[in-house]
Amino acid sequence: xxxxxxxxxxxxxxxxxxxxxxxxxxxxxxxxxxxxxxxxxxxxxxxxxxxxxxxxxxxxxxxxxxxxxxxxxxxxxxxxxxxxxxxxxxxxxxxxxxxxxxxxxxxxxxxxxxxxxxxxxxxxxxxxxxxxxxxxxxxxxxxxxxxxxxxxxxxxxxxxxxxxxxxxxxxxxxxxxxxxxxxxxxxxxxxxxxxxxxxxxxxxxxxxxxxxxxxxxxxxxxxxxxxxxxxxxxxxxxxxxxxxxxxxxxxxxxxxxxxx
Numbered sequence: 001x002x003x004x005x006x007x008x009x010x011x012x013x014x015x016x017x018x019x020x021x022x023x024x025x026x027x028x029x030x031x032x033x034x035x036x037x038x039x040x041x042x043x044x045x046x047x048x049x050x051x052x053x054x055x056x057x058x059x060x061x062x063x064x065x066x067x068x069x070x071x072x073x074x075x076x077x078x079x080x081x082x083x084x085x086x087x088x089x090x091x092x093x094x095x096x097x098x099x100x101x102x103x104x105x106x107x108x109x110x111x112x113x114x115x116x117x118x119x120x121x122x123x124x125x126x127x128x129x130x131x132x133x134x135x136x137x138x139x140x141x142x143x144x145x146x147x148x149x150x151x152x153x154x155x156x157x158x159x160x161x162x163x164x165x166x167x168x169x170x171x172x173x174x175x176x177x178x179x180x181x182x183x184x185x186x187x188x189x190x191x192x193x194x195x196x197x198x199x200x201x202x203x204x205x206x207x208x209x210x211x212x213x214x215x216x217x218x219x220x221x222x223x224x225x226x227x228x229x230x231x232x233x234x235x236x237x238x239x240x241x242x243x244x245x246x247x248x249x250x251x252x253x254x255x256x257x258x259x260x
Contacts, residue, residue: 001025001026001027002026002027002067002069002070003026003027003029003061003065003067003068003069003070004018004021004026004027004028004029004069004070004071004072004221005028005029005031005057005058005061005068005070005071005072005109006018006021006028006029006030006031006071006072006074007031007032007046007048007072007073007074007075007105008031008032008048008074008075008076009030009031009032009036009038009041009043009074010030010032010034010036010043011173011174012171012173012174012175012210013074013123013168013171013173013175013210013213013214013217014030014032014072014074014075015030015038016210016211016213016214017072017074017210017213017214017217017218018030018038018040018041019038019040019041019214020211020214020215020217020218021041021070021218021221022040022041023040024218026070027042027065028040028041028042029041029042029044029057029061030042030043030044031044031045031046031048031054031057031075032044032045032046032075033045033046033047033048033075044057044061048073048075048097048101048105049096049097049101051101051104051108054104054105054108055108058108058109058112062112067112067115067116068109068112068113068118069113069116069117069118069119070118070119070120070121070221071105071106071109071113071118071119071120071121072121072123072217072221073101073102073105073106073120073121073122073123073145074123075097075101076094076097076098076123076141077094077097077098077175077178077179077180078094078135078138078175078178078179078180079091079093079094079135079137079138079179079180079181079182080134080135080138080179080180080181080182080193080197080200081134081181081182081183081189081193081197082134082183082189082192082193083136083137084189085182085183085189085193086137086182087182090137090180090182091137094137094138094141095137095141098138098141098142098145099141099144099145099148102122102145102148103148106120106122106152106163110156110159110161113156113159113160113161114156114159114160114161116160117159117160117161118160118161118162119161119162119163119164119220119221119222119226120149120152120156120161120162120163120164121163121164121165121166121217121220121221122145122146122148122149122163122164122165122166123145123165123166123168123213123217124142124143124145124146124149124165124166124167124229125138125139125142125167125168125169126167126168126169126231126232126233126236126239126240127139127142127143128142128143128145128146128165128167129143129146129167129231129239129240129243130239130240130243130251130255131143131255132200132255132259133196133255133256133259133260134192134193134196134197134200134259135197135200142167145165146165146167146229149163149164149165149228149229150163150165150228150229153228162225162226163228164220164226164227164228164229164230165228165229165230166213166216166217166220166229166230166232167229167230167231167232167236167240168213168232168233168236169207169208169231169232169233169235169236169239170203170204170206170207170208170233170235170236171204171207171208171209171210171212171213171232172204172205172206172207172208172209172210173204173210175204176201176204176205179197179201181194181197192260195260196259196260199258199259200259207233208232208233212232212233213232216230216232242254
């Protein structure tokens with residue numbers, strides 16, 4: 001029985017992915033910063049920004065199971081609004097939670113996986129390829145996750161470890177309502193940012209079921225030769241394809257028309 005660790009597993013893509021693996025016979029440990037329960041997998045309280053605590057979580061699971069085969073770095077949050085209105089604390093927080101913790105947890109897990117190989121799945125976003133206005137920081141950190149994953153795969157491949165970035169598009173989860181929105185009438189950005197954010201939120205809530213993402217996470221974890229990047233959803237695949245075909249100015253023009 002292979003052992004899977006999934007962060008951000010209390011809800012959304014993380015929880016559905018944990019259940020998906022569990023239903024297929026995997027031993028799953030779902031990690032979240034708040035306590036939660038599941039009758040399908042083992043829940044573990046752990047904040048990805050508390051590196052000492054996460055190191056202890058990995059060590060405890062390894063001692064119990066004797067191996068860690070799959071890590072899914074899913075924990076994260078979004079901030080939205082004009083960058084002019086964003087607090088320095090929010091900017092630093094999203095970088096730390098959505099990117100730095102991914103890199104640190106990969107660093108921590110590699111010594112365990114080098115003993116028998118493994119898979120690391122990092123949840124990015126189609127926003128990494130099609131950067132969204134009024135979500136500049138979210139797009140930036142998810143782009144960093146995608147590039148980091150590609151570089152890391154080259155480093156760890158000799159040890160039988162493979163790394164894949166998953167790029168979901170609009171997905172219906174609680175992520176939308178949990179997004180931190182920072183706007184200000186004082187700077188004159190509120191009208192434009194709220195119009196754009198409202199359009200994004202509507203697209204997300206009309207988006208695909210998170211199980212579609214869970215299937216791709218499972219595919220990346222179980223393929224003998226997994227791809228470096230998996231884009232989830234027909235619309236997202238089309239957007240990524242177009243990003244390769246058109247110049248950047250044309251892509252940004254399309255995005256402006258969609259979200260302004």
